[in-house]
Amino acid sequence: MLEYRIAARRIDAGTSLASTTIAKVRMDTGLAGSPDAFNPTELLLAAIAACMIKGIERVTPMLNFKLDGVEVSLHAVRQDAPQRIISVDYELIVDTDESDQRLELLHTNVRNMARSRTRSRRQSLLRARSGGSHEPVACGKPSCLAHRLATGSRAWRE
Numbered sequence: 001m002l003e004y005r006i007a008a009r010r011i012d013a014g015t016s017l018a019s020t021t022i023a024k025v026r027m028d029t030g031l032a033g034s035p036d037a038f039n040p041t042e043l044l045l046a047a048i049a050a051c052m053i054k055g056i057e058r059v060t061p062m063l064n065f066k067l068d069g070v071e072v073s074l075h076a077v078r079q080d081a082p083q084r085i086i087s088v089d090y091e092l093i094v095d096t097d098e099s100d101q102r103l104e105l106l107h108t109n110v111r112n113m114a115r116s117r118t119r120s121r122r123q124s125l126l127r128a129r130s131g132g133s134h135e136p137v138a139c140g141k142p143s144c145l146a147h148r149l150a151t152g153s154r155a156w157r158e
Contacts, residue, residue, distance in 0.1 A: 041085065045074040048088065052110065056094075059109045067096040067106075 008018040014030030015037050026037035033039065038046060049072040056070050071093040079086050092110070096103060 041076055041078060044085070045076055045088070048090075049074055052090070052092070056106065056110060059106065063102070063105060063109075065096070065098060065102060065106050067094060067098070069093070069095040 004020075006018050006020050008016055008027065010016045010029065011026075012030075014028065014032060014034045016027045016029040018025045018027055025043070026034075027043065028034040028037040028039040052072050053070055056067075059065070060067060071091075073091040075089045076085050077087045078084065094103065094106065098106070
């Protein structure tokens with residue numbers, strides 16, 4: 001069993017500092033907002049992204065899966081009354097030369113970790129929406145499969 005501890009303290013009326021053994025994170029805890037610190041929702045999204053990337057890092061050696069990079073972008077929508085997060089969408093970039101079958105194997109693990117439905121392709125940027133509509137999005141690199149798909153070489157939707 002693992003145990004985790006953090007400590008948080010108020011710095012001033014707008015910011016607080018969370019820390020663990022060495023790492024520190026500035027938090028926007030004021031009513032006016034602080035653009036140079038993470039607000040609570042951004043901290044939650046960062047934690048989800050870190051879990052997804054760490055999960056990928058955990059399974060790639062077990063699958064002997066080679067990748068050059070992973071990026072995760074998350075977007076949340078919060079309703080005002082009562083305050084709560086009503087949706088979290090994410091985009092995932094997996095940069096790899098692995099086959100589609102191997103990428104789907106990695107993706108199965110990501111889905112199990114994220115409990116979300118997405119569609120993966122080699123070097124593709126994924127957009128997963130809570131409504132189940134999934135489409136590739138161009139990343140701007142002509143070598144990227146998602147760029148080729150979005151510019152008409154091949155299209156796919158789930």
